[in-house]
Every structure is written in C-alpha cells, then in structure tokens.
Amino acid sequence: MAEQHTVSAFDDEINRLRGLVAEMGGRVELALDEAMQALVKQEPGLAERVIEGDLRVDALEAEVEKLVVQIIALRAPMANDLREVIAALKIVGVIERIGDYAKNIAKRSRQISGHRTIEPISLLPSMAQIAGEMVHDALDAFATRNAVLASAVIERDVLVDNFYNSIFRTLVTYMVENPKTISECAHLLFVAKNIERIGDHATNVAEMVYYAATGEYLPERDRAALAEG
Amino acid sequence: MVALDMTTDTVPGDAAVAQHKMTTRNVNVYYGAKQAIKDVSIDIDMDNVTAFIGPSGCGKSTFLRTLNRMNDTVASARVTGEITLDGEDIYASSMDVVQLRARVGMVFQKPNPFPKSIYDNIAYGPRIHGLATSKADLDVIVESSLRRAGLWDEVKDRLRDSGTALSGGQQQRLCIGRAIAVEPEVILMDEPCSALDPIATAKIEELIHALRGRYAIVIVTHNMQQAARVSQRTAFFHLGDLVEYGVTTDIFTNPREERTKDYITGRYG
Numbered sequence: 353m354a355e356q357h358t359v360s361a362f363d364d365e366i367n368r369l370r371g372l373v374a375e376m377g378g379r380v381e382l383a384l385d386e387a388m389q390a391l392v393k394q395e396p397g398l399a400e401r402v403i404e405g406d407l408r409v410d411a412l413e414a415e416v417e418k419l420v421v422q423i424i425a426l427r428a429p430m431a432n433d434l435r436e437v438i439a440a441l442k443i444v445g446v447i448e449r450i451g452d453y454a455k456n457i458a459k460r461s462r463q464i465s466g467h468r469t470i471e472p473i474s475l476l477p478s479m480a481q482i483a484g485e486m487v488h489d490a491l492d493a494f495a496t497r498n499a500v501l502a503s504a505v506i507e508r509d510v511l512v513d514n515f516y517n518s519i520f521r522t523l524v525t526y527m528v529e530n531p532k533t534i535s536e537c538a539h540l541l542f543v544a545k546n547i548e549r550i551g552d553h554a555t556n557v558a559e560m561v562y563y564a565a566t567g568e569y570l571p572e573r574d575r576a577a578l579a580e581g
Numbered sequence: 582m583v584a585l586d587m588t589t590d591t592v593p594g595d596a597a598v599a600q601h602k603m604t605t606r607n608v609n610v611y612y613g614a615k616q617a618i619k620d621v622s623i624d625i626d627m628d629n630v631t632a633f634i635g636p637s638g639c640g641k642s643t644f645l646r647t648l649n650r651m652n653d654t655v656a657s658a659r660v661t662g663e664i665t666l667d668g669e670d671i672y673a674s675s676m677d678v679v680q681l682r683a684r685v686g687m688v689f690q691k692p693n694p695f696p697k698s699i700y701d702n703i704a705y706g707p708r709i710h711g712l713a714t715s716k717a718d719l720d721v722i723v724e725s726s727l728r729r730a731g732l733w734d735e736v737k738d739r740l741r742d743s744g745t746a747l748s749g750g751q752q753q754r755l756c757i758g759r760a761i762a763v764e765p766e767v768i769l770m771d772e773p774c775s776a777l778d779p780i781a782t783a784k785i786e787e788l789i790h791a792l793r794g795r796y797a798i799v800i801v802t803h804n805m806q807q808a809a810r811v812s813q814r815t816a817f818f819h820l821g822d823l824v825e826y827g828v829t830t831d832i833f834t835n836p837r838e839e840r841t842k843d844y845i846t847g848r849y850g
Contacts, residue, residue, distance in 0.1 A: 358847050430805065430833050430834075431846050434834060
C-alpha cells in the first residue's frame, strides 16, 4: 500500500505522534529498570531520578492527548489511521500508569533501604525484566504495527503472574517465620504487585496494538483469561 | 466482524431481506469503445442509505445513472447486464422509461428548479403523471412534499415566488421535494451538496436521514465524511470496478481492500 498520505503534513503529525509514544515508552522502560536497580543496589540517587523523571512522562502524555485531538479535528483520520490515533491516545494513558508503578517502586526502595534483613529480592529483578521486556515489545509492536509481536507479548503475561504467586508465597512465609520482617516484606509485596500490574498493562497495550494493526479484536478467550488476571 | 462475500457483492445479513429494492448483476457500461463500468453486481435496499464513493472518473455517477436509465440520453452509452426494480428488468422493452424515472427519482449536483413558481415546481410531476384530480389534491401533494423536503415552513407564504429565487440549499431541497412529489420508490442523488455551504449541506443530510426507510436512497458523494455520516452501506468504485461494498462503519474503520484503505485514508495517488 502507499505509505505516504497525499497531504504530507498529515504524515508529519502521525510521525510526531509515533515519536512521542516511543519516547514515553522508552522513558518508562528506563524508569522501571532504574527503580529496580535502586531497590536491589540500594541507591537512593537512582530512586530520586525515577521520581523526577515521571514528571516528563506525565507531560508527554498531555502532549500526545493534545496532538490526537488536533489530528482528529483537522485531519479526520479514517480506517487504519483512525485506529492508530485512537490506540496512541489509549496507550499513553496506560504508559503513564506504568510510569507511576515504576515511581512507586522507587519510593518504596528508599523506605526499605538501610534496614534490609531478607534476601527474597532475587526473584523480583527477573520478574521486572520480563515485565519490562513486555512493555518494550508492546511499544515496538505499536511502532511497527506488528500484530504477531503484540500477540507474543500477551502470552508472556502468565510468566509474570507465576512470578508474583511465587514471590507472594515466599514473602508470606518470611512474615510468618519472622514478624520483624513484616514491614519490609509488605513493601516488597507491593513492589511485586506493581510489577504484576505492569505486565497486565503491557498486555493491554498489546491488545490495543493488535486492534490498531488488524482492525480485529483478539479472540474472546484471551480477553477472558486476562480478566481473571 | 462480518466477512464480505465479494463474489456477489452483497452484505451479510441482507440475505434476510425478502427482496432487494434494486439489484444489478454483471453490469457493464461503455461509452463508445471505452468501458466505464466493469461487471458490477450490487443490491440496494429500502432500509439503507447507500453511498457510492470513489475518485473522479471511477464510474460512480455513470453507475448511478444506469439505475434509472439516464444513460439512455447519452448516444454513445451502452449498458449490458441486468438491473431490476422490484424484480422487474428496467432495461426490458416493456419498461416505460418515463414511469421508471418517476419511480426512481433523481437529484443532481447543481440545484435545477424549473423557472416557475415554487408551487409549480412541485406540482409539475403530479400533474403530468395524473396523480391529482383536483386543485385541492394538488395543494395537499405540494404541502406534504415540501414538508417532507423540510422546506414548507420557509416557503409556505411565498409559493407563487419563482423557485430560482430561493437560496442554493433551498433550491436543492425544492428539487428533492419535486422528486418526492411523484411518489418515487428510489431516490438517486448525484453529489447533492457539492454546490452548497456547510449549513445547507447539514440540512440536506438531515433530510436524507428523515427520508430513510420511506425511500431507497442512493447518494454519490466526493465527500467521504458525508458518506460516513449519511449512509449505512458504502460502495467504493475505482477505475470502473466495484472494489468493495459493505457496512459503512466497517468500510471506514476496517476496509478489507488495500485500494479502499488507500483512498479513504487519503493515500490515493
């Protein structure tokens, strides 16, 4: 198909939209990575950077919202263009939430650094890595309108869920055995939950990308499985 | 998501309709040696407004004109294939063309009221078709036609004024009223709003919405947003081919054919 619009200004706006979404995605991926490093390596400086960086993510979301309204008003996009623009609008809302979870992990890392007594953390970085890759691939799928890649993201969510269940059991065991660890474990439990939610959100993004790319919704089976999440 | 059966160009779900108002099968139109329409098969129903879209020269207006044999007036034009109205072949030798054009009315791009009074513009058709036996009958037809055309309140106090003195949008509604006055079953509209401002256009679109169901309406438009706003079925023509025919929402959100997608998203070269 012809890639270019007859009106090239429309292409410029679509490209700018893709650029903003990609930048936002890159920032939250980095935020998650740094928040986890802050947690594992107990580096408060990194945590501060994640918290401050979230402001830019919020600003990017507002910028995308404005651009989408402008494109709809001035260009009246149709078909795959319309689906992509709507998907971008929804996706940035989700990315903003992912950024919030990363920020929350960073905040918790500050609270528990200094009085670390347990080492259940080994599972958390692995879990976060998968969730981060899901976010990365979902946004890659958006940038390249790749429905196959989007589907693959969704299939990986079960891995994140399994990690969460495993970490949950481990932390409960710690708390039962040693009540002194309860405060720390509670924080870590929230961190695990945050990562689990990031996986769910990456799945949502992938679903939107799938629709934008194909015009079809994913089979009901997958959506039902997600609802159980 | 419904899949279109492109072999017959019918829309799924329409099979439940007992009989299509109009059907065309394997219609070809030639202007001399040049083929303007290639093997088009399509069904038109009472319940839907059908929009024909496509770039200039794609054949959409030519095809529209085959539906009430307006192409008969073009000496070089030749039509093959079958077109039926209520199951009856409109190109059969037994078909009375004047009667056909009363049943399948037409509204053109440029408003073309007769240089007569508003009243006579509406009354002309019913008079020659013998639909009114008295002045009182005619008055009723004129009022009801103007009401249905959404023009009555604007002209009821000046029915003796010339139709050509009205604004462009009013003239177009007068022409729609004139088509309605002879009790048509199908109304064909060829770019009815392209000479009108946005407010007059909105009034015509509202009128099309109000008339839906009472008449089978087919509209040719260059304005894709208009097709999206007024129609329930959209047919995309390109170089004489019917590329895609389907539910309007599907055509504009998820077209099946690359050529349709390129055209409606503004990528048509």
